Structures are given as C-alpha cells and as structure tokens.
Amino acid sequence: MRYHYLLLLAAGPLFSTLAHAQQLGPLTVEKIMRDPAQWLGSSPSNVQWAEDGKTIYFSWNPEKARRDSLYRLAPQGGTPRKVSLREQQTLPATSGQYDQRYTRKLYEKDGDIYLLDLKTQRIRRVTNTAERETDAQFALQEQAISYTRGGNLFTWNPATGETVQRTDFRKGTRPASGEPTDKGEKYLRAQQLALFEVLRGKDQDAKARQRQQKALARLRPKAIYLGQQTVRNLRLSPDGRYVTYTLTQEPASEKVAIVPNFVTASGFTEDINTRTKVGAAQTAYQLGLYDVGRDTTFVLGYKELKGLDEQPAYRKEYQLKAKAPMPADTSKVTVKKEKPATELRRVIPFGPFWSDNGQQAFLVIRSTDNKDRWIVALDPATQQIKLLDRQHDDAWINGPGIGYDEGNVGWLPDSRRIWFQSEESGYSHLYTVDVTSGQKKALTSGKFEVQRAQLSRDRKTWYLTANKTHPGEQHFYRMPLEGGPLTQITTQPGGYEVSLSPDEKTLALRYSTSNQPWELYVMDNKPGAKMRRLTHSTTPEFESYPWRAPEVISYKAQDGADVYARLYRPATGQPQGPAVIFVHGAGYLQNAHKWWSTYFREYMFHNLLADKGYTVLDIDYRGSSGYGRDVRTGIYRYMGGKDLTDQVDGARLLTEKYGVSPQRIGIYGGSYGGFITLMAMFTQPDVFKAGAALRSVTDWAHYNHGYTDNILNEPYNDSLAYARSSPINYASGLKGALLMCHGMVDTNVHFQDIVRLSQRLIELKKENWELAVYPVEDHGFVEPSSWTDEYRRILKLFETNLNPGSAAPRTAGGQ
Template identity: 80%
Template structure:
C-alpha cells in the first residue's frame, strides 16, 4: 500500500549541521507602508520570509521534517523538529543520507516499508529501524513494491521486472522485454510469414531435417536450464507499470506507442552564457498525435502474452456530444479574406468508431483474489472502473463516470485517481463527481451495489484510510468553499467529525501512529506556518515555526471580504473584495483575474498569488476598489463550475467578470468609466477577451503571459476544454482572443517572458502583428528576455508592476491626480 501522507525529500537540499537559533531583529525596523512597487516586488525570501513546506514525519512519529529557509539563503534546506516543539534544527548532509525516502510502499501489517533512494532499493523494518539494501548497481532501479503477498520485493530495472527474496537474498528476473523486432529465423508471427515457413518445410527435406534438429536441441537445453521469462519484443513500443500478480502467475504491464509525428515548438533563448541564441525544444501543440496505450498480460505458466481488449466497455462507441453540432455536409470554400469564417465552417461528422482508452492498474485486493482497473477514454469524457480476471482476460463494469465536457475533480484528476480496496477485499472505493461534487463511494464487485459515503454541496479534496482500515481521514471544504478542514469518518460512512477548526486552510500530514497532526496552516493575511496538534476534534494547535519578518508584520495587510456575485444565469460566484478605508465616490476599480483557470483564489487562506495580493493592497491604499473573482472554471466549487467554460473559454468566465464590474458600480459606488482589469496566464487571456469584447466595461487592461490563440497551447490542457481544433474549430474561434482584436478601444498593456516554455512568446508576437495590421495604436508590449512563464527576477517583477500601476493611474484616475507608489520610499 502506498504511503499517503509522505512526500519525497527534495534531492537538491544542501543543509549543514548545527542548531538554528531562530532570531528576531534587534535593531528597529522601518515600517513597510506606505506600499510601493519596489518594496513589494523585492525577493520575498529577504523581507517576507519563507514558508515551511514538504512536511513529512519520521516513521516512529517522533520527528517532523520540512523544508524551510529562515536564513534567507538562495534555496530552502531540510529542517527537523519534534511535536513537543523547540527550535527547528537544520539537518546535516550526513544525516540526510541516512534518512529513508518519504515516498514508498508499506506491507499489509505496516511492519515494513520498501522505497527507492538515489536509484537503489531499500527495505526498512519499522519495528527495529533496520534498513537492508536490496540493490546496489550502476543501473537505476525504481517502482519498489511488495509482491507475492509480501514474500518478495519487486522493482524495475532497464524496463524489466525483478523480484528479490528477503529470506534467501535471491534476485529473479521476471520479464524479458526487448527493444525492436523479433530476430529473423525465429518463429513467424504474421500470416504471410507463417505461410512461407510452411511452404519451405513442405518443399525441402534439408529444411525439415534442420528444423527437427533445432527443436531437439531446444528441448534438451530447456530440460537442464533454469526457467527463464519469455522474450517479449516491443517493436516501436515502450513498456511501463509492470506488476507481478499476488499469486505470481501473471505479469501485467502497459505498452506505450509514441506518435509517428511529434513536432515540437522551439523557443529561442537570446540572453545566454555562450553569447549565441540557443533554441529550447518545448512541447507539441493541441491536436498533435498522442501516445497510444494498451494493457498486456504475461501468463508465466503458459509462457504466453495477451493484449487486453475493451470493445465491450459501455459507451466506448459513443461519439462526443459536441459532434452533433457538425452536420454531414460538404465543406464549402470560405471567403479568402475571412480567417474566422474559414475556421468556423461546418465539418463532416466522422463514422462511428471505438474511442481509444488509457488503462491504469491493476489494483489487487488484500487477499490477492480480485483486481480492478481504471480505464479512461483518450478524449477524457469517460472513466470506467472495471473488474479484471487475468486468467480469462475479461473485464466487468463496476462504475462508469461520463461527462459531456471532461472528467476531473478532486481525487479524480487525469489518471487513476484516488482508489483502493476496503478491508473485506470485496468492495472498491473511489471518488466521483456523480452528484456534481467530488465525493467518496464504494462499489461491491460481487453484487454491483454502489454506496455514497459522503454527500452534500462540498468537495472531498483528499481521502485516506487509517492503518487499521476502520476510519477515513478526509480534507474537505464542508464549512465554506473558502475553507479547508480535516475530518474523520467511519469506514462504512456516517457523520463527518471535524478535527481542525482554525478559520482558513489546514493542510494536514497525519503521523504514522495517527495520534498527531502536522498542520500547515494560513489565513488570508498570514502566510503558511507549521503547527502541531493532537488528533482530536477541536484540539488546540501549537505553532512550531515563525517565518515572517518584522518588516512584513509592520504592515496591516487587508483581509478581503468574501462576497458572492449573482451572475446573469443565476449562479453564485465567489469573490474577494478589497475596499479603501475611506470610500471614494465614483472612484476607480481594478478587477484581478487569477491564472490556471482551474484554481481557487477567493478563499480564506494565504494566496499563492502573494505578489498580486500585496499589489492589490497597494491599489486600495491609493483609492482603488479591487475585485478578485473565482470565475466559472475555478476549483473548489464542484463539477458545474469546473466545466462551465467547456467549448467557450471567454464565455461564462468573462461574463462573471462583467457581472462583477456591474456589482462594483451598483453597490460599491465605482464609476462605470473607471474600471481596469489585469491578470496572468489564463488571467491574461481573460484580460484580452475583456478588452476586445467588452470595451465599454473595461477602460484599461494588463494582459500578462497570456494565451492569445488556444490552437497554439498544449494538448493536455486545451483538448479537455475545447476538443481538437480540427474537430471543433467553432470552439477555438469562439475562445481565442486573436479573432476579436478589432474590438480593442481602451488602453492595453501586454507583458511576456521571451523564454516562456508554457505560453510561448510566439503567442504575443502573433497578436502584436494582428494589432499592427488592424491599425491599433493604444497598446504596448513589454518583453522580458530572461523570464519563463513564472517570473523569477525581482527586477522583472518590479518593471512589470510599475508599468501596470502607470497604466491604471493614467487611464482610471482623474487627469489632475498625480501618480504615486512607483518609486522607492
């Protein structure tokens, strides 16, 4: 069973031994306020502090390890403390080498743990603390697991599966996967080769005699040689996910075939140590050919391989619902001068065919008698949980989750999701958005009966079983969408018992003995700190770290109001509102748009957009009202909000911002002619759509590292929301700002890093050329030659936000109002 609460210690930590004396400044500290761009865009480790992260317990529950940087070094180091408190101590290099990796797998009684560290496999006895080295080779061994009901340790090396017997020390190779095709002269595999071989044997006596001699030699060798695995030739495919079944009879594996064509985009890097422009190979674009997957089974006893079939999966032959919009009509030529019309033309509906799938697993029950797979359609609109009988290569449906948009959500994700077996080895548990919110379910593999263990208008964000398999531990936003708390639940379901109570967010790492919680906690005005508390409802949490500096603490950071906006379609949209202390009649306002799309920012804990949070404080200090909206597509609010942007990015997500702007005018006294908007990445995309399609609502906008044309973004993200551009061109035209650039009226600032390997610099260059051809002159582009998607250099942050502040001051404030806040004080 996989460790749930542990995270891998970061390999690049460079700690030194000794005790760290946590000190506070003894000299007077100048007050941070009033805020300026230069102040808040400095290196945060130097003046704000570095929050603890990567929390992990020692196996005996006596120590807590975490990454931290109280010394303001260039990078975090590894620290350790005890649940009872005391000064955290930096861990020495020598001590770190002796620590077991936090990621790994436990056996059923939680007596042993197997893990990989630095490319070798280790076995830890949790009772004695003794560690045995399983491998010590130049090759890299990975994927350690317990096999044969805990009797063996399995691992992979050079794309093959091996086992090691702790009792005898014997290592056995279980598979013999070989690259390329079967050598000539071996048994034929296709019908044409079989025919030719039979013909040769029938025609020539000498061939028949040599064939008989070869068979006799092979039989003699097999009689004296040890049993070796079957040679399996992969051809152009690769192999991954090898597993030995609990009875040792089968090896399951997944075959991966890379696409024949895989053209990647190139990002030029102009500022280099060599003095030459160096090309960075990045990624393909949406719609590029994708990998194909199949699950193979190697029957060791029969020395035979099989490929698992899925043709009987319910709904596998169903075509996506959006295809109904495209009629079976010939493609008419579009006007040469209309790119929009050319891409939006009707397309032919494809003939019905089985969709491709991606299998995950198998997942074996504790008694080793049953297994299930998670199977996802390649278009991500279906997720099946199926029982597996490897002896017959048959699958049986246990649960199907379908979404006309795409499958995702907490505990579901884009792979197998959070799944497992209950202790009775009869019921599978999993998470599903069946009701619109991610909740915990079980299904009986013998009866097919499904049961919901949790329900309500909230999300179960994480779930794990206790070590005695009698209790669930859950993280959920049950009390409020903007709070995260830790709960427990009986294994058969029932009332949720809330354990953490501090308002904000509590990210819990449970100790191995399950008596204590290490809690990473924050509020909207206080960054993350490490706390510890007993695993009891309502117990008091005690702080173990203090990371913020006196300079940061000298400023009264504003706690934003959490409000709801009634959208035009009746939905409640959550937002953060920042208001000046003294109301400004018909004053200016700025709308901040968070990135990622599927991300939450209107919450009660410390924002990952810390610089933007502080910039919003600066804006409020200078008389702006600021609104920060969790628009449609954001996380934390269930399936309908998540999929509200399907086939129409720049639809409901944009109208949520327009409705928010209207609320600012109607309720908070903002001038309808003095509203600006800004954001990065997805937020930059929304800013462009706002400036191009809602020019009478937003007078000025700053679009940072923005997607300008979704047909040029990556496949994994975009295909889920807009499908492929050649299959759903309407969705791409509807959603891409480059098609609406003619609508620009207000002042537009665009900022982009030139070595952005996520949203390529090419995106903003193409839009710039479009604006030039449209004869627009109210825009500017600021480029940052050394920055990737997420800026790193304080000088870049400072330059960017001075430009944003100038944009808003120039266009949203009265002409006689002087600009302020753009120089150091």
C-alpha cells in the first residue's frame, strides 16, 4: 500500500523540502535513542483474521500516538482503517476455543462468556454477571459449555439455557456435625432426651430436617473442603462422570525482596514487594479427581512413575566429597551399610487432555526440578497412569514447543495417538505415541528446530515454522499428517510470523529482514507464492540512512562447537582498529539471525559504532536458542563458562581474521549480557579493555527461582555452581575500564545486586569503575532520556579507551 506521506510526492518542491528536513544524517546517540514511534515508525503487531476471513485486524500506530490502536484491512489491500472503540466492543475476542468441526467459537470478554456461531456470525451471551467467568470449554461431547466462576465449575446447555453447578469447593475444613464426641457429653445428652419430652420433639424435628437436606444434597455437587489449598484448572470429562482439578498449596510465608521506589507522585519513598530468591520454598501441586457417580474424591499418586526416585546426577559429585576416609586398618572396623531412604521428587501435573471420542485422556507431568517430563495415559476410573514417554535431561527440560508447562501437545484425529515435541534427538522435533501399543514415531528429524507446529482445521496437514534452511532463518512449511517431506511455503530470507486465514487458503504474515522492521503482508498458501505488502510503517527519516544488513557468520569455539554471530564492519577498514562485542540478554534467546531484532536500539548503535570505525560482533553464545539442546544447556552449572569462552573466541576471531587490535576490544550487554560483561572484565582482563555492564546479575544466589534453579540447581544443594558462576566472587580481577548502569526500581534484577558489587569494588580499592543509576527505570528502560544517557556513557567509554586517535585511556567516566 501507499502510506499517507507518499501522497506528498505530487507536491513537488514541498515534499522535497520536507524530505530534506527529515534526513537522518550522521548517526548520534541522541537521534537513535528517541522514542521509536516518533521517528522510526511502529510496526504492525497482534495480527488476527476475522472469523469470516474477510478482514485482517492488527495493532498499529501510524499516528505516533502514545500507544498502538486497533486497525482493520481487507486482505486484498487498501487503506488501513482505525477501528473505533464502539466497533471494538462488538467484535469477538481474538483468543478462544473452537469446537471440533470449527462451527462454533467460545471466548471470554470483559469477564463474561460468549458463544459465536461461525456460519451465521450470531453471538450468544452465555453469562452476564458481576463475577468473572473464565476458562470456557466445550463440554459433555460438545453439547454444553463449561466455565469457572468463583473457583467452581458450571455448565450451560445452549439448547435449554439451563445452568448447572458441577462442583462445590469451599475454603477451610468441614464443620463439625454438632453431635457430642466426649463420653460424658454423650451420657448427659441421652439423659436429657430421656427426661424431657419437649427436647425429644425438637431433636426429632432436627433429624427430619437433616434427612430432608441430605435428600436435597444428592441433587447438588459434593461439598469439597480445600483447607489452605486453592483450586484451578477445573475440567469435566466428556461423559460428565469426572471432574479433575489442580490443587495448589502455597509455601509458608517466605521473605520477599523489597525494591524502594524513590521518585514517586506522593513524595514519599514507596516499597515494591517483588519476589523470593532462588532456593525459596515453592508451590506444591496435586491433581484431584471427583468421581461424580461415586460422590468421592481422590488425589492422584505418582509413586510408580519411572524415574521419580532418581536423584539429579550432579548430587553424585557432592556425595563422593562427603564420604569420610576409611581408617588405615579396616579389619577392626565394622561398617553397617544401610540403604538410603528413597526420596521421591515433587511434580506438577498438566491436563488431562481428552481425545475427540472422549474415551481416552493423557497427562503431562513435570518434575519440579525440570529434569523430567512424562506423558502418561490416565484412567480416571482406577486413578491409574500408564507411561507413554519419558523425557529426561541431566541439565533441564525446555526447548521450542516444550517450555516449562505442558508444551505443544494434542490428539491426532484417530483418538489413538498423541502428538508432542521433544528434544530426544538433540533438537526439538514432532513425535507421536500410540496410547495402546506405546509405539513412538518421529514425524520430523534433522539438525534444526521445529519452533511452532499446528494441525490444519481438517486435521490432515501439519503447518510448521522451522529453521531448516539456516539457524538464522525461519520459514513456514506444510507436512502430511503422518510425516514426510516438508514443503516450504515462504522463500525470502528473513523471519516470518504466520497467521492462517479461516479457510487456510491465505496467509497473513509479519515479515522482516535484519535491516527492515516488521511489516504486514499476505500471500496465497502455496509454495513460493508472491507476497503482497499491506503496510508501510517506517518514516522517511529512518529510511534516509543506509542501515547495514549484518553478515551472519559462524566460527569454531575452542571446544569445536559452531558459534553463530552477527558481524558489523566499518565501510573503510583500518588495520589494528577497535572492536566491540555485544552480548544479548535473556541467555536463552537468539540474535544472530536474519530478521529485525528485538534489540533494535542496539542494532542502530552498532551501525553508529561501525560508522566510527569499530568492528562489532554480536554472538549467539552457549545457552542461546535456535541451535538445539546441547547449545541450550551448554551453561548448565557454570554460567560464565562456555558462554564466556565463546566471547573470548570471538575476540580471537576479530584479531586473526578481521584485523582488529587485541588491545582495543570492548564488550557490553544488558541483563544476562551485563552478567557476561562483568565475568569478562573480571576473569579475562587481558582480552577486554573496557566493558559496559547494564542491569547485571552480579550474584546468582540473589536471582529468582524459576530461571536460576534450572541452570544452577538450588544454592544449598549445589554451592559450587553458584560460587563459580557469580561475578561478585571475581571482582578482584578487574583491570580495564568498567561502566555499570542500573535502574533503581528494577523488579527483575534488583538494584541491590549492583549495590553489593559496588561495595565489593570499594573494599577491593578498585578505581577504574563507574556506576550510573536511573531512578525511574525498571529492568527494561522506557524513557528516551534514560536510553540516551546510558548510551552516551557507553559510547564515551569505548571512544575513550578503544578508539585510535582519542586521548590516552582513562577510567569509565573519563575522569
């Protein structure tokens, strides 16, 4: 489409004047760190098809407003139109659940449940209450709708309009019956009834009422008392006989880290309660089952689950160390060998997931240490489980389509086989397993990852997103239900986010390249079909600069592994020039790819550095996503190990292949990248002359449980992993110039982290460091003024210490 500013082409001299005024010119930190919506443009996001396939909805901000708005556009193209608030109120929610034949859609909106007929587009309101209803599902062989309200399960019959409460969960414990239990009290009660007729009459009336209430109670669900537990994930079996639910038990009160907020509207310092630290007690989970026919509840057990009693492999190291040496003369010593008590690991259940015919169900069960993931068949009648697949990793279970919950799972149409993703081969691929025979089959294979997988609506075809052609490219594929060759649909290098139209004949695509932000396209669902662009989001000012398409290279690490990276080179190289290595955050994230980076500010900063003569290397170090299990878990029990040596090997590559001076290499990054920067400056001081560590983890024992426990285990069980992985323990090794930047209201990596490290540097009498604090910023900076200040300091650090022709190297602050 033609964006509105292109209409000025007809204005001749006027447009020339405006275009000249909007030239970006030489890059500066002040220019590139402005509010991106005001000068770069705002890419379309949250792309969704209307249920009739005639409209594409997306979030967009061409007006440079404070936030995005909802827009609509026909797939044939045209001018995008902003959707009014009144119209938005009438639209169905984009998320929801479809029935098996894709004739109806259930969704929640503003706390109520709605049912949409996809053929007539008629919407029925299922609930209209002040309470919030959630988790709408098709139930009872899709003849009813189930939902949760106030912690209980209800069903609604579309044919009759009848609502039935299916569960009666109550907090606390069951109240006492009122009958005396003490022998003396029983005697006195019997005596009173024997003596007084009036009391006998009242007693008979009370018992009659109790009988009547008991008869009525048979028509209502069983009262289930939860004690201190809470309930969620309520599910009704397709035949209505069972209700399954997840019981959670929060740990006893744990100490929570507090972040003070100094710059507040009230003028008073306000404390922000954030989180516990790694190793704190965690929530306990159980799967409950209510047998409606038997009016009985059960809690599922897992004692027979294969491997549940296996202890993590790393503990063997500590067990060997803990063994006391035997006396020299063992003949006089009798050693009693006792078999250690079996310790069962705790688990989290997900599901159940019912087959289309309603006759089979399976669960996904994960150990709380994330070292095992089981897929089991469930028989609710006997409360028995049958192992179908066990995925074990001495490090931790994760990867595309797997995650930290149930992962990407489902039933095939035959109601006999389950599909799921697994890293069994070293890469995340698609598998099936037969619930009867236990036979497992890999549907995809190879040294690439299946990032996303979904079945077509007729359930005959797979649609996959995978990096099959190159680790830094993602393409959309089609594959037969039973596996086979992958047919590549998209062809241009870059990255794709694909949304299928309801009839699956057309694709709505968010597509980008490394130097072109995301735009909205459509194409026919055919291999190699032409992509038609629907939006134009970037501004003339952004487009006036020739943004580099960084080369994606690979090199060999010292242990022989392949490491991928983005390389930015100056237009005119200089012998023995300076270089900067950028370390992306998150650890498990990919940035050496061929699409528009989430680190777009850093991308523009790297262009600025290249303009100033720097070579920039952006490495997907060990622990990054996109490269399979071994790279993902390469940091297990030693963060600052292979992930750091990958940076050192990158520095060597810069000197040996690209003519960089080994005395002029800097490093910087935020969050995990800040952590690596600290480890580099403290443990590799002869490799890195200067470093900027932003919002850095300085001591992993102070970070959260969910992330850290997977990689380093608990600090009280694996103290060695924490000792060798925490920069604060190596601060004495600092030689080069170090800049540290941190938001004071960071609720992720707390400001306390950098304060503790600062005190350590003070006590070590280190002088060549500087700390810049940002009073209003959380972990991810928001204010352009903060971004500008931070990157001006980073640039000054590198220019002062690395750039040829600058003044003699000084401290990080240039003092």
